[in-house]
Amino acid sequence: MAVCIAVIAKENYPLYIRSVPTENELKFHYMVHTSLDVVDEKISALGKALVDQRELYLGLLYPTEDHKVYGYVTNSKVKFVMVVDSSNTALRDNEIRSMFRKLHNSYTDVMCNPFYNPGDRIHSRAFDNMVTAMMIQVC
Amino acid sequence: MADEALFLLLHNEMVSGVYKSTEQGEVENGRCITKLENMGFRVGQGLIERFTKDTARFKDELDIMKFICKDFWTTVFKKQIDNLRTNHQGIYVLQDNKFRLLTQMSAGKQYLEHASKYLAFTCGLIRGGLSNLGIKSIVTAEVSSMPACKFQVMIQKL
Numbered sequence: 001m002a003v004c005i006a007v008i009a010k011e012n013y014p015l016y017i018r019s020v021p022t023e024n025e026l027k028f029h030y031m032v033h034t035s036l037d038v039v040d041e042k043i044s045a046l047g048k049a050l051v052d053q054r055e056l057y058l059g060l061l062y063p064t065e066d067h068k069v070y071g072y073v074t075n076s077k078v079k080f081v082m083v084v085d086s087s088n089t090a091l092r093d094n095e096i097r098s099m100f101r102k103l104h105n106s107y108t109d110v111m112c113n114p115f116y117n118p119g120d121r122i123h124s125r126a127f128d129n130m131v132t133a134m135m136i137q138v139c
Numbered sequence: 140m141a142d143e144a145l146f147l148l149l150h151n152e153m154v155s156g157v158y159k160s161t162e163q164g165e166v167e168n169g170r171c172i173t174k175l176e177n178m179g180f181r182v183g184q185g186l187i188e189r190f191t192k193d194t195a196r197f198k199d200e201l202d203i204m205k206f207i208c209k210d211f212w213t214t215v216f217k218k219q220i221d222n223l224r225t226n227h228q229g230i231y232v233l234q235d236n237k238f239r240l241l242t243q244m245s246a247g248k249q250y251l252e253h254a255s256k257y258l259a260f261t262c263g264l265i266r267g268g269l270s271n272l273g274i275k276s277i278v279t280a281e282v283s284s285m286p287a288c289k290f291q292v293m294i295q296k297l
Contacts, residue, residue: 010273043196056196075191076271108192112185118271 001091002082002099003067004028005131007107009119010077012036016122019083020135032081035061035069039079042071056104057097072100078107099134106130143217143239150240153178154256172259179263180270187268190214200294203272204231211268216240229294233265234287241286254282258290265290 004019019028038061058071063086072080080103084091110116110124157171190211197203208220212235222234240257244250258280266278275295282288 073196074188075194075196076188077273104192108188111188114181118181118184 001084002134003085004032004081004083005103005134006032006081007103007122008032008036008079008081010079015078015120016127016131018128018131018135028083031064031067031069031083035071035081036079038062038069039071039073039081043073057100059093070096070100072104074104074107080104080107102130102134147240147243150257150260153260158256172256175256175259176263176266179260179265180267181263182260183264183267183269184271186215186264187211187271191272197272200274201225203269203274204233204292207265207268208233215264229296231292231294233290233292235290236287238286238288241282241288245285247284249285251282251285254285254288255280258282258288262290265292 003021004017006014006018007016009015014029014032017029017032019025039058042058042061056072056074058073061069061071061081063069066086067083068086070082070084072082074080080100082096082099082103084096106127107122110122110127111118113124116122116124154175157174161171191206194206194210197206204223204225208223212218212220216235216239218235218237218239220233221236222232224232224234238258240261241254244254244257262278262280266276269276269278269292277293277295278290279293280288280290
């Protein structure tokens with residue numbers, strides 16, 4: 001169950017960003033922004049030992065005291081960033097991977113939509129619904 | 140994938156449709172070819188997103204060009220590019236000796252002057268695919284004898 005999900009274009013501006021406890025949105029925006037540096041570091045050729053160069057899933061980018069941030073880069077250099085609550089220890093790596101897979105599949109569908117211009121913000125309702133299903137239920 | 144005849148026929152209709160829709164005065168070859176190329180561009184972007192969903196990350200430019208020549212071409216045209224040449228300075232020439240979209244047209248020099256219309260969409264396809272993978276390029280095509288054709292890709296370094 002994620003707390004914040006963001007889709008960042010290859011020019012590093014957000015195509016879609018949504019967080020669940022909507023009061024602290026700015027904090028999550030800031031977290032996603034700082035995680036971009038870590039993503040760049042991981043995909044650069046210098047960090048060859050850190051992550052398998054052929055894989056799209058980047059793994060844990062950095063942990064804070066309340067949250068953990070995970071990253072995923074597609075071949076078209078679009079980045080997905082997911083922030084999860086640290087208290088949710090039941091969340092395993094495999095589940096995060098499958099969540100990213102679902103995100104990637106939905107993003108591909110958005111890309112193939114003839115009404116979508118690549119580079120615009122994502123307004124697709126189907127994408128919204130998929131993200132809602134992945135987000136945490138906060139009352 | 141559906142029968143390839145479907146795409147071939149649709150593509151032919153698309154080309155003649157674009158040319159028919161221009162007004163009487165402006166049968167400028169350039170504008171129609173640009174329209175077709177832009178169509179191919181958008182289609183290429185979407186296609187590449189779908190095709191690279193499950194592949195591993197590309198190491199460098201040559202890797203990307205090889206992907207285009209093998210997997211991408213096979214999925215779209217059911218065959219691979221016959222010859223890829225490069226000067227290692229950003230120019231790649233993709234040679235297809237039996238280009239699917241031209242085989243039904245002629246087997247020699249007949250209709251040579253019309254060939255460029257039918258290659259515009261594919262040029263856009265390549266350009267769109269490359270642009271989505273982060274490479275800005277200019278793609279041109281030339282035909283000396285049907286159905287063989289060469290696509291020249293010029294990578295633009297930013």
